[in-house]
Amino acid sequence: MIFEEKTISSEYKYKGKILNLRVDKxxxxxxxxxxxxxxxxxxxxxxxxxxxxxxxxxxxxxYAAGEAALEIPAGKLEEGENPMEAAIRELKEETGxxxxxxxxxxSYYNSIGYSGELMHTYLxxxxxxxxxxxxxxxxxxxxxxxxxEMVEMVRDGRIFDGKTIVAAYFLKDxxxxxxxxxxxx
Amino acid sequence: MIFEEKTISSEYKYKGKILNLRVDKxxxxxxxxxxxxxxxxxxxxxxxxxxxxxxxxxxxxxYAAGEAALEIPAGKLEEGENPMEAAIRELKEETGxxxxxxxxxxSYYNSIGYSGELMHTYLxxxxxxxxxxxxxxxxxxxxxxxxxEMVEMVRDGRIFDGKTIVAAYFLKDxxxxxxxxxxxx
Numbered sequence: 001m002i003f004e005e006k007t008i009s010s011e012y013k014y015k016g017k018i019l020n021l022r023v024d025k026x027x028x029x030x031x032x033x034x035x036x037x038x039x040x041x042x043x044x045x046x047x048x049x050x051x052x053x054x055x056x057x058x059x060x061x062x063y064a065a066g067e068a069a070l071e072i073p074a075g076k077l078e079e080g081e082n083p084m085e086a087a088i089r090e091l092k093e094e095t096g097x098x099x100x101x102x103x104x105x106x107s108y109y110n111s112i113g114y115s116g117e118l119m120h121t122y123l124x125x126x127x128x129x130x131x132x133x134x135x136x137x138x139x140x141x142x143x144x145x146x147x148x149e150m151v152e153m154v155r156d157g158r159i160f161d162g163k164t165i166v167a168a169y170f171l172k173d174x175x176x177x178x179x180x181x182x183x184x185x
Numbered sequence: 186m187i188f189e190e191k192t193i194s195s196e197y198k199y200k201g202k203i204l205n206l207r208v209d210k211x212x213x214x215x216x217x218x219x220x221x222x223x224x225x226x227x228x229x230x231x232x233x234x235x236x237x238x239x240x241x242x243x244x245x246x247x248y249a250a251g252e253a254a255l256e257i258p259a260g261k262l263e264e265g266e267n268p269m270e271a272a273i274r275e276l277k278e279e280t281g282x283x284x285x286x287x288x289x290x291x292s293y294y295n296s297i298g299y300s301g302e303l304m305h306t307y308l309x310x311x312x313x314x315x316x317x318x319x320x321x322x323x324x325x326x327x328x329x330x331x332x333x334e335m336v337e338m339v340r341d342g343r344i345f346d347g348k349t350i351v352a353a354y355f356l357k358d359x360x361x362x363x364x365x366x367x368x369x370x
Binding site: 002003004005013014016017018019021023024026029034035036037038040043059060061062063064065068069071074076106107108109110111112113114115116117119139141151154155157159160161162163164165166169170172173 | 187188189190198199201202203204206208209211214219220221222223225228244245246247248249250253254256259261291292293294295296297298299300301302304324326336339340342344345346347348349350351354355357358
């Protein structure tokens with residue numbers, strides 16, 4: 001039987017634009033413990049496969065990392081926003097692509113130790129190219145790679161973003177199970 | 186050329202036990218932008234393969250998720266701590282296993298949009314069983330699964346932790362490339 005922590009008290013230390021910070025006292029197996037919790041509306045991660053068997057990726061400066069990062073397209077949810085609708089919108093805004101087909105894959109906690117942020121992951125196929133429309137404070141370059149190239153970049157450190165590593169190994173497996181995605185390319 | 190954001194000003198909103206929260210003003214392509222940044226010492230994620238070809242996993246209550254989660258073993262780094270030494274220590278504490286062989290795989294940002302937390306990932310083989318020694322406020326059950334079972338649990342939602350999804354798909358690929366890991370079991 002797993003011990004379940006119950007909230008004793010809860011205090012906001014910060015309420016911001018993309019996240020809040022809360023410090024809670026909770027019941028613990030031996031008395032009380034403190035939990036520092038980030039509240040975040042969650043996000044979407046987009047695995048978009050072109051007709052050429054390439055994965056649509058974006059390169060942008062990431063202030064938290066202090067450098068530009070190569071990632072799968074992603075976006076934050078507004079409060080109450082439907083994740084699949086957000087995913088379709090972000091794909092269009094960041095990459096210009098619309099998709100004929102979208103499939104939910106899975107949702108996961110990015111940092112389950114201290115954050116309630118869930119990342120909802122979608123697979124897009126039957127892509128139709130178009131124009132990017134990104135926000136004012138975004139500057140994004142679109143690049144396309146095969147899953148094998150992505151895994152190679154995970155191994156040598158050129159990819160260092162968690163959701164993109166999930167995507168790289170998921171897609172390597174997915175392409176193996178769907179050889180028609182790379183056939184005749 | 187990717188636009189690079191420069192810090193204009195920086196203010197701590199919270200300094201805590203496992204994380205700090207900082208709000209920075211930065212240069213943006215069209216003027217200024219605000220960045221809410223979580224500071225965290227980073228962590229280690231452990232992929233430990235038994236001689237039976239199973240992956241050592243842990244189940245524990247996760248307050249941020251509001252439920253118990255099945256995960257690969259993991260731990261937080263103390264400031265300045267060597268990640269590989271922390272990984273070896275956490276494996277022993279959480280699961281009781283010592284390992285004959287440890288290999289660095291990759292490091293990645295869990296939440297690159299707002300957090301500097303890096304997750305350093307290690308592969309352990311030649312495991313030697315022993316006793317768990319976890320912290321007072323941890324209550325952890327050890328379970329063991331094959332990579333195929335892990336991927337099945339990602340698909341049906343029983344696994345919902347990011348580092349564990351990275352592990353599931355990485356290990357499915359790794360076992361395919363190292364068939365001796367499952368041979369004769």
